[in-house]
Amino acid sequence: MTQPINPLVQNLEPDRILTFQKSLSQFSDLVYLTFGEPGFATPEPVKAATKAAIDADRSHYGNSQGEPALREAALAYLADRYQLSYPSIDNLIMTAGVTEGIQAIFKTLLQEGDGLLIPDPAYGSYFAALSLAGGVVLPINTAKANFKLTPELVDEAMASAKVPVRAVLFNYPNNPTGVSYDLEELKALAACFERHDLWVISDEIYAELTYQGQHHSLGKLLPERTIVVNGLSKSHAMTGYRLGLIAGPSEIIQEIQKVHGSSVFSLPTFVQDGAVAAFQMSRDDLDYMRESYQERRDYVADELRALGFELVAPKGAFYLFAKLPDSIQMDSADFAMDLAKNGGVALIPGTAFSMFDEAKRYVRLSYAADMATLKAGLARLKAYLNDK
Template identity: 40%
Template sequence: MVEMKQYMRKSLNDVPKLKIFEFSNYASQFDNVIKFTIGEPDFKTPEYIKDAAIKSIKNNRTHYAPQRGTAGLLKAVANFLAQNYDLHYNPQTEILITNGVTEGVYSAITAITNPGDVILVPTPTFSIYSPDAVIAGGTAVEVDTSKTDFKLTPELLKSYLDKYGDRVKGVVFVNPSNPTGIAYTQEELDALAKLIKGKPIFAISDEIYSELIYDGGYASMARALPEQTILTNGLSKSYAMTGWRIGYLCAPEAITNEIFKVHSFVMTDVATFTQDAAEAALKGGTAATKKMDEKYIQRRDYMKKRLAAMGFDCSRPMGAFYIFAKIPDFLEQDDTKLVYDLVKNARVAVTAGSYFGKGGNGYLRFSYATSMDQIKEGMDRLEQYVNQARQ
């Protein structure tokens, strides 16, 4: 028998599994586990958005949609960005509706990457960017930001630009960050933009948590360097629409047209009725998001206080819904071993920091996108585990 796997694309050997979801599935086999793993809002999609989808289906909006997106949603995205972020894109030529941010990022990185190109990926970060670069035939280079408060600094970026020179094709920015919740200021992004301005380097800016900023204001590479920035965003987190798979990508027309070539073959289209629902969401404003944000802030502050009292050194999340905590010296320092032990012996599931790249080694990510009752119970269980480890 011929082993056909050996004749498949060799670069796939370097593509890791999504350990975040793999571990979360493992934890689900245990009874009565409190899960702080997956970053999914526990809130329900607002009723007016669901009503819009139902109305769309009843009106037989169930056929193919335009591949770039429906005219209504494209215009709604353009208006939302202009009114809320002072970002201006032509809805007909500079915006694509994507199957979530995941597909948008994949299409963007695939479109810009040639064999041998380097994509710089500051870590810790969510684990899609490096594999996308590898699949595209490029090289993903992780930039460890654990020594610079989990932010890419001009000095750090310059050192990598000097090292890899003309091979650098793109730099990933996730703002606010998953897993740390850290957010850049506009001044910080402006300083970074100066280093790549006028060079053949793209800024891939993932802003899926842009509506979940609690401290400080909105900041974007699209403001600092619009001519070189590929902006991706979506409604999964801000409107509790993870399962709807609605995202969008924005860039100058010439860049968008090239990305569309990848997008159009990856996706026939995004379902029309889900686009109608997304249009309604954006037209409805941010009132629903603000109510969720109020709950997230309460959860963040409570969880951070409890973790600090147990001896965890925590980042202060400025956005998103995660706390990134340094493992105390008296606990197992291998974060992977620790999370498996926690779920078995404390019935608490958290995510190992190393799943987010080298910059996450020795940390744990706690998601507070769950109810306060669950958070309190989970913190009580963790405290009992910690106290036993201290003895």
Template identity: 35%
Template sequence: MEHLINKKVKNIEISGIRKFSNMVAGKEGMISLTIGQPDFPTPLHIKEAAKTSIDENFTSYTHNAGELELRKAASQFVHNKYNLSYDPSNEVLVTVGASEAIDVTFRTILDKGVEVILPGPVYPGYEPIIRLCDAIPVYADIRDTSFRFTADVIKKYITEKTRCIVLPYPSNPTGVSLSKEELMEIAALIKGKDIFILADEIYSELLYDQKHVSIAEFLCEQTIVINGLSKSHSMTGWRIGLLFAPAYLSQQIIKVHQYNVTCASSVSQRAALEALTVGINDAEPMRDDYRMRREYVYNRLTSIGLDVVMPDGAFYFFIKVPTTKLNSFDFCLDLVDKVNLAVVPGSAFSALGEGYFRISFAYSMETLEEACNRLEKYMTTYMN
């Protein structure tokens, strides 16, 4: 009965990141820099809060939008950190990870045939949902702007069908972010148009040389801010996302969320409350460690002649493939074969990622040192 399966679902590809990671998993002696997951444990006080919630039988459904106390804490968090103001009673939604927040947002604002502008290269999790909504992804080429998704780039792709612009910063896979001035220019370009901004700010607490600024500070009525605790508090498996949007919009999004998941895990919500209050600055020591790793890896990459843009945030380098003889997928397979090093082909991040590969530096310094040694061996042995 396979012919009865929804054709849009059948046409979706498994994420290229996971596909490549799964392909090399279990290979003896392999070093993998493929997965973008913090290598720190969830802070102890957060885990203890979750244990307490279980002991206190806080294991039932919560409000569809999430516990009010948690929504208040989330509202206070983005106010303290990013100068944003959202009413916790009707403008904050707790979701099952940032991924669900993206899903329910697109299903709320997209109609058949409308267009969504994405920077390319970009995280592969947006396009499948856009297509499931019968909308059209439009990739804006940011390769010639050092991966900066600026107003000058965006305006070239706006048409009468544009419904949404996805603004992910700091970016996966490039680590590039946007300055306050660049965000103000984008806000000025979009203000008053029938266009939403989906600002995916999941890496907002992992910015190394500047303070994160949200475009919602300048364009609140047209912006949906997506955030969460996976990266900032090393809570990927807890699946807590946060969605902030003006009430006219959030009160429609919650309908989709309600019928999708009912509510986020009650135990995870209690852990999230601890993270956003007692652990409001938990990201700082992790960020300091990532910063040192970034400097080390950047110096190693450039010393062996690789072409790479220094990331502003997140924990990725997006590196130009050092040969024209191999496409990005075959180059990454060659790294696996020759030096037992797994990285992610740039083609996983749209066609505009072809010719690049991504490495994650969310690994121990020991692992990163050995990975760089293997990459250097590959460059000196097989590229000369």
């Protein structure tokens, strides 16, 4: 008799973004404004260091936690960019991208049935990783506060929780909304998280793509209970290198490393050498990306508003979470499919990021693509809406 499959896997909902993207394969000649794929090549110093490592036969097993030289470079980077001061490289783990890092954290922190607060809307992979860890999602509907998490919303969620709540997953600048937080807002949230005795998983992968003001890390405000997640995919256009990082108190990092090391014996050593070069690049050497994204954001936001969309004001990342014009009576999933079929433009429905009904009126547009692609997509979107 065939043994049953793990129910956690059987009941796992496929990633909604990937599922929707796959459904678009039936259409040809689409302008894709969907994935958060940086519209730039990986910087030359990174490519040169990676090539040199390959030529030097840096292709054997390395340290599972990350080569010491890489962790030293990451430690210096976090101190320079975000004033995060960790005692040693033992406070860091280099991961196979942020997604693997999040999974390792969940499996370390959460026991079966533990609750995790997740401000909603949120990146869809969080929910799958939580299910596989046996955790319970406790979504917080941030639509009630202009898509920002507030202490009041956290208090409400904690008061209504039916399971033990272990932690909160806090992503800013946020995917899909692009919202971020100033220092006073973060201080208020840090005090709230501490009052509720929560671990904070602070996903700051878009920190370098902050357009208004400075990015402040919760790891600095609440160092004893914050696990910072970051990486190079978005800031350095290195999505294919699959390299992220986890930083936090050494005692919890030591435990997370047990989980990480059981699934990732070693990251490619030549990739790690390229990442050292990335961490050592100055902020000035990367300004061209952030400045270009801001220009694209402003252009796309103006065009969408002119077409009747309402926008969440994005302060970072490279997404616009746009509310459909009143003239569109479809929900976001039907609209996105019809737009692909009849308008030749691919957007992601808001329902791919949310468990609440408000998302049925929203779509996410990525402005990471180059300006020519953005203009082509918006021209098609305008023509589509004019035909409605």
